[in-house]
Every structure is written in C-alpha cells, then in structure tokens.
Amino acid sequence: MLPAEVRKTDDQAHAARTMWNLLHAWWRMMPKEKRTLGHADAAIRQAREDIGFLAVLPAQAAQAVLKTYFQAWKNCWDGRAGAPDFKGRLRTVMSVDVPQGRDLNITRVHRRWGMASIPKVGRARFRWTKDLPVGKHAGADNRITGARLVKDALGWHIAFRVQSLQGKPGPHQGPEAGIDVGVTVPIALSDGETYEHGEWLTGKDKTKLLNLEQRAARRKQHRKPGEPTSRRLHHTYDQIAGLRAKAKRRAPDWQHQTTTVIARTYGTAVVEALSITNMVKSARGTIEEPGKNVAQKSGLNRSISGEAWGRTVTMPAYKTAQHGGTLYKVPAPNTSRRCSACGFTTPGSRQSQAVFVCKNPDCGWSGNADHNAARNVLHLYRMGHALIPAAGRAVVRRAKCVKPATAR
Known part of the structure; x- marks a missing residue:
C-alpha cells in the first residue's frame, strides 16, 4: 500500500x-x-x-x-x-x-x-x-x-x-500414527518419523537484531526523562518489530506445511489431550510458600509457548478431515513415563528429554523418549481410550458469562 x-x-x-x-x-x-x-x-x-x-x-x-x-x-x-x-x-x-x-x-x-x-x-x-x-x-x-x-x-x-x-473425500487408507509434541523434538511419530525445525531467524537476522537492540539502547540513554521518543528511535523500534514479526510468521508456516504432510500420509492421527494452560503456569509460588526451580520452569514455559503446541494439535483436526482421515485425542497422563515395550510405568525411566530407559528388570528397553511417548499415544487409541468430547462440555476459565433470559 x-x-x-x-x-x-x-x-x-x-x-x-x-x-x-x-x-x-x-x-x-x-x-x-x-x-x-x-x-x-x-x-x-x-x-x-x-x-x-x-x-x-x-x-x-x-x-x-x-x-x-x-x-x-x-x-x-x-x-x-x-x-x-x-x-x-x-x-x-x-x-x-x-x-x-x-x-x-x-x-x-x-x-x-x-x-x-x-x-x-x-x-x-x-x-x-x-x-x-x-x-x-x-x-x-x-x-x-x-x-x-x-x-x-x-x-x-x-x-x-x-x-x-467440494466433494466429500473418501476414507483415507493410510496407516495410523501417534503424535507426540515436545520441546527438543517438536513433532515425533510412533513409526519413528520426526519433524524438526531450525531457528526462526537466520544467523544474519540474529546479528542484525542484536545490532538494532544495541542501537536502540544507546539512543534511549541519550533521551532525557519526559522527553518524547525521537524519530530515529521509533524507526529502530520498527525495524526490531519487523524482524520479530518475520520469525513469528515462520513458525505457523512450518506448522502448516508439516501438519499437511501428516494429514496426507496418515489416515488416523492420534494426539494427546493436553491442558497447555496448566502446563505453562508459573512456579513462583507465594511469599509464604515460595516455589522451587522457578527459573528452570520459566524457561520451560517459554519453550512450550514458543513451540505453540495447541496450534500443532488443532491444525491436523481439519486437515485430516479434508483428506478423509480422522483425528483422535487420548488422555495425556503417563504417556512419557510408560514403557511402550513392556507396558510398565516405573519412576525415573525417562532420564532426559531424548533418552528413555525402562527400569523394569525384566525389560530394560531403551530408545528415544519422544518415539516412546508417541507409541504410547497410539497404544491408548488402539485400546479404546480415545476421548469423544460431548457437546456443551467446554470449560471456560475466563470471565463468567451468564446468558440473560430475554437476550436474542
């Protein structure tokens, strides 16, 4: 324009x-x-x-x-x-x-x-x-x-x-796949396939962003208290916002491309029913009962928000329907701690974000933790634990909303 x-x-x-x-x-x-x-x-x-x-x-x-x-x-x-x-x-x-x-x-x-x-x-x-x-x-x-x-x-x-x-698509004849979303590996499937991405900003963009932030800090130091922001500082702020907006747009673009490939390949996709709002709550606590590992939890919350798990789960919902497939959700508890080989859930089996070692003496299976969780997600679906949300059961945790009797 x-x-x-x-x-x-x-x-x-x-x-x-x-x-x-x-x-x-x-x-x-x-x-x-x-x-x-x-x-x-x-x-x-x-x-x-x-x-x-x-x-x-x-x-x-x-x-x-x-x-x-x-x-x-x-x-x-x-x-x-x-x-x-x-x-x-x-x-x-x-x-x-x-x-x-x-x-x-x-x-x-x-x-x-x-x-x-x-x-x-x-x-x-x-x-x-x-x-x-x-x-x-x-x-x-x-x-x-x-x-x-x-x-x-x-x-x-x-x-x-x-x-x-558009005509109604025929049933998708593709295989079934369990999907696990994570921080280290953004998307892992039960068949061993993974979808990863690099940094949203290239090295050149990062260098430019750092220089712009340093320039903005220097120009802000010369501004006296109460003095309006200069035109040069406004221009620097606009350049910083433009780079951040570029990174922000690349994330959903990668998610769209990846979920489209999944919808075209698999006839049945199974994901976890995650409560992301509860997962990214702060661990700060109160003055009487302060939280533990607040900085580590804060970093994990930023990583979860940056990966946009909710968008990764909702995108395949309509894309699988367009290709004749189906998306199901299963309960999330213990999917990352259960061994997909023997079925036992033992404490300490997931040793890190990437390694899973079963602590069951009769098993001892080890492998990638994300693939293990994806196989558990698919196992819950095959065992009949898919969640079917009933109409009108959505829980709203924001402002209370009461419908007036005479409203039209």
Missing part, C-alpha cells in the same frame, strides 16, 4: 476498534430486554452520525463489527469462549473487515501481484500467493465472499474468504 492508503486503513481500523468499545459500553448500560440486534443497529447508526471520525469506517464494515460482537456473546453463552471485553489500543490487532466480495473487484495484473478495491481506501496491490476464483473461474459455487485486512509489524495483509463446493 501507498502511505496515503496505509493512513486511511489505519483510520478505519481505529474506528472499528472504537465501534466495538462503544457497543460494549452500550451493552453494559442497556437493560436486558433492549440488548437486541435491532436496538444495537440503531445505536451504531446514531454513533456514526454523532461521532465524526467513525464515518471513515464503511457502513458494511460497521455492520460486520456488530455481527462479530453478538457472535462473541453467543460463543460465550455456548461455553466456547469467555465474555467479550473492551479492546485496548496497544494490545489489540488492527483489522478491518470487507464483508461483501463484490466490493473487492479483484484483478490479476501480474503473475505475482493482484489489485483489489478497498472501500473508502482505493485500489491496493497485494501479493498473489494462491489461486482465487475471479473472472471466468468464478461461479455460484466458487466465489469470493469477503476479505479481512490485518496489520502486523510488517504492514497490512489481506486474507480472502472463499466459498467453494
């Missing part, structure tokens, strides 16, 4: 966030019998007339904010999420929704580039990374229904919503 287009899109994103906050404030003030979609629609129409800067947001985008807000409450009442809250300026991802695909007018101008019309912004160029149903390839069963603009440290990105008619 050109600088003028970036400023216009930024204004729309700020207006969309303000619209959400106004809706949430209106919801908290109104009585339960008036918390309806019709009353909310009238409220945002009045707000767009009274508050001038909200007019930069297209009417369709404002309606999308309204629908998203009511859907957030519906997810809360169904137990799938916590209660909606106000969106802060710094902690909220800037985004704008284009709910109608006909407003985009997408054309392909080059093998790598395309053009799209953004309402109240103009024609913007985007990188053509995947085939889109435009022109003669578009139809009633294969069309673009909308798009969403999202901003990160690298700039604005556009994601298109595509509606396509």
Whole structure:
C-alpha cells in the first residue's frame, strides 16, 4: 500500500476498534430486554452520525463489527469462549473487515501481484500467493465472499474468504500414527518419523537484531526523562518489530506445511489431550510458600509457548478431515513415563528429554523418549481410550458469562 492508503486503513481500523468499545459500553448500560440486534443497529447508526471520525469506517464494515460482537456473546453463552471485553489500543490487532466480495473487484495484473478495491481506501496491490476464483473461474459455487485486512509489524495483509463446493473425500487408507509434541523434538511419530525445525531467524537476522537492540539502547540513554521518543528511535523500534514479526510468521508456516504432510500420509492421527494452560503456569509460588526451580520452569514455559503446541494439535483436526482421515485425542497422563515395550510405568525411566530407559528388570528397553511417548499415544487409541468430547462440555476459565433470559 501507498502511505496515503496505509493512513486511511489505519483510520478505519481505529474506528472499528472504537465501534466495538462503544457497543460494549452500550451493552453494559442497556437493560436486558433492549440488548437486541435491532436496538444495537440503531445505536451504531446514531454513533456514526454523532461521532465524526467513525464515518471513515464503511457502513458494511460497521455492520460486520456488530455481527462479530453478538457472535462473541453467543460463543460465550455456548461455553466456547469467555465474555467479550473492551479492546485496548496497544494490545489489540488492527483489522478491518470487507464483508461483501463484490466490493473487492479483484484483478490479476501480474503473475505475482493482484489489485483489489478497498472501500473508502482505493485500489491496493497485494501479493498473489494462491489461486482465487475471479473472472471466468468464478461461479455460484466458487466465489469470493469477503476479505479481512490485518496489520502486523510488517504492514497490512489481506486474507480472502472463499466459498467453494467440494466433494466429500473418501476414507483415507493410510496407516495410523501417534503424535507426540515436545520441546527438543517438536513433532515425533510412533513409526519413528520426526519433524524438526531450525531457528526462526537466520544467523544474519540474529546479528542484525542484536545490532538494532544495541542501537536502540544507546539512543534511549541519550533521551532525557519526559522527553518524547525521537524519530530515529521509533524507526529502530520498527525495524526490531519487523524482524520479530518475520520469525513469528515462520513458525505457523512450518506448522502448516508439516501438519499437511501428516494429514496426507496418515489416515488416523492420534494426539494427546493436553491442558497447555496448566502446563505453562508459573512456579513462583507465594511469599509464604515460595516455589522451587522457578527459573528452570520459566524457561520451560517459554519453550512450550514458543513451540505453540495447541496450534500443532488443532491444525491436523481439519486437515485430516479434508483428506478423509480422522483425528483422535487420548488422555495425556503417563504417556512419557510408560514403557511402550513392556507396558510398565516405573519412576525415573525417562532420564532426559531424548533418552528413555525402562527400569523394569525384566525389560530394560531403551530408545528415544519422544518415539516412546508417541507409541504410547497410539497404544491408548488402539485400546479404546480415545476421548469423544460431548457437546456443551467446554470449560471456560475466563470471565463468567451468564446468558440473560430475554437476550436474542
């Protein structure tokens, strides 16, 4: 995007966030019998007339904010999420929704580039990374229904919503595989296959990041207390954020590629039902009862969060279904401490992150600890211990959400 287009899109994103906050404030003030979609629609129409800067947001985008807000409450009442809250300026991802695909007018101008019309912004160029149903390839069963603009440290990105008619895939005839996620080995399978990755930043990127951080520290030292941040320091901060955003994007890209290979290869995938939120809790404790090995636990928590185990487990769910396979979950306790050869669980068998030695005198099997855990995961599935989540049993540990009797 050109600088003028970036400023216009930024204004729309700020207006969309303000619209959400106004809706949430209106919801908290109104009585339960008036918390309806019709009353909310009238409220945002009045707000767009009274508050001038909200007019930069297209009417369709404002309606999308309204629908998203009511859907957030519906997810809360169904137990799938916590209660909606106000969106802060710094902690909220800037985004704008284009709910109608006909407003985009997408054309392909080059093998790598395309053009799209953004309402109240103009024609913007985007990188053509995947085939889109435009022109003669578009139809009633294969069309673009909308798009969403999202901003990160690298700039604005556009994601298109595509509606396509796909046939139901036949049953996947591939083998079964147990999947174990870890820190040293990100993904290990029960058949001995492993999927690993290197550092998200190359050596050149790391050197550049270190130099930028040192430059920012030097420039910050020369700033007097209360003095605004200089333009040079802001530029250095932007460069640092850009490098970190590059590393952040490489992680899900590797996960997408890896889970796609797994979904294509195996007909049945089995993973552990991990409670990651409890696994990354701090060991700091309290003043009366201080925790032990706090620094080591903190490092482990960072490693678990960096590997994004939750995303690694959820991605194969829809990918296996697209290829005719199935994903199952099994209980996680003792999968890393049980010997897959003899079936005994003895203390101290897992000697490290990579080595497992069975302490059973009649067994003594030794091997890779991650492969051992993956085989145990597959064994639990074959023994009939797969978990089938019942509808409405999701546990929400965030803000309490109570559905009003008169809400619609």
